[in-house]
Amino acid sequence: MCMAVPSRIVSMANGMATVEAFGTTRTTSLMLLEDEVAVGDYVILGVGGNFAAEKLAPELAAEALAYLAEVLDSGQA
């Protein structure tokens, strides 16, 4: 399933961000984001992960991450 994994921005430089989700970090472009973002904000990544697609409210990110953690724990992944 094309699930969106909320990723937390850990650093930013020159329109690129290092984001983290479930202990894995990756680099993604912030070029397509409409909203301003800062370190600590959550974003979801577009297909392939090269671009951040959308900023996510922290409470929505927390809810989705809790669900995804449950998915991993249950072995449904």
Add this chain to the structure above:
Amino acid sequence: MAFPDTGISVSLEVRQGQVAHVAMRSGRLVQASRLLAGRGPNQVIALLPTLFALCGTAQALAGAAALEQAAGLSATASQRMARRYLLLVECLSEHAQSILRDWPALLDETPRLEAVKPLRPMVGAAKRALYPDGDWARPGGGRLVVDHGAVLEQSRLLADLVARLFGDLDDWDDGLDDFRRWFAQGDCVAARLLRRIEAEGLGGFGATPVHFMSATGPRDLAERLEDDQSGDYVARPDHGGIALETTPLSRHHGHPLVNALMAEHGSGLLPRFAARLVDVAAALREVEELVQDLCDEPFIPGVMDGTGVGLGMVDAARGLLAHRVELQEGVVRRYQILAPTEWNFHPDGAFAQGIRGAAAGPDLVRRARLLAAALDPCVACTIEVHDHA
């Protein structure tokens, strides 16, 4: 606890100068919706667009339709129109993002990201213009208050966008000669891509005998989902042993232009990409019609404490998306999702069939990437070749 790779990996085994075997590995979390069990309908609806944020509108609306059927509710005509409008805006946004962001890479060009940036926010703007309380996917229907000025402005923006996507192609019913002239001379990325496909003789690449899914889904869909305790069906669906295709090509194969291209190229790349463009034009036309008819409707609380089974289906950008729910005294007991990518990228589906038997060569990965892009999976798709020659 690392999150798994949720993409599709394709391995092409080459023997005696052609692709002899196609191995597909999908990391897609097709069983993840099971954990929606135990939640209330409103919790499910709140979670769906966040979990599936890339096609969140289609996912939440399929969920709303399934929950309504399970609870014995029915959305009014006004709600159905407003939902259809939102779905079409998402469909246009998804196609346009793909064309402007991903198609340039197929031409070894750099995408113009400033053109892509306004696309995704259009979907949120459409929701705000119809449902000021944000309850656009509420089962039974949210409080619908149409901001006619905003909606009209949005349909103008969408028309501008489509005009930019297609350059001077404005009449889709003029037939094959005009379409050929357009892509032979046009300067937009879509025309350049089709021109290159034709110039390289790839118009019919990937053509196979077609097994199109009907607009209402396979006849046995409800029954197969009900029986699917193992989850094998939602991972690798079939109908009578055949992995059907649900794509813009299956949606528009009757369109005169697509039909004429199929007469020359079967289900090859040229008709497939053309069907994507026809899908964009058709969605815009429908948006422009709907804009005239959207109207307000107060929120009437629907009772969701029933027991029943519901199947909700929506035509998403990539094909038919189905949600099935079992509701017991207002609590979700079982939740299943079947997405179009599982049909189209089935180990025996349109992609695998299309690439099997392809001639080996240095550009095999590129041809496979073109076919994957034409079929448009909703996750990353990596392709590798193992030559056993």
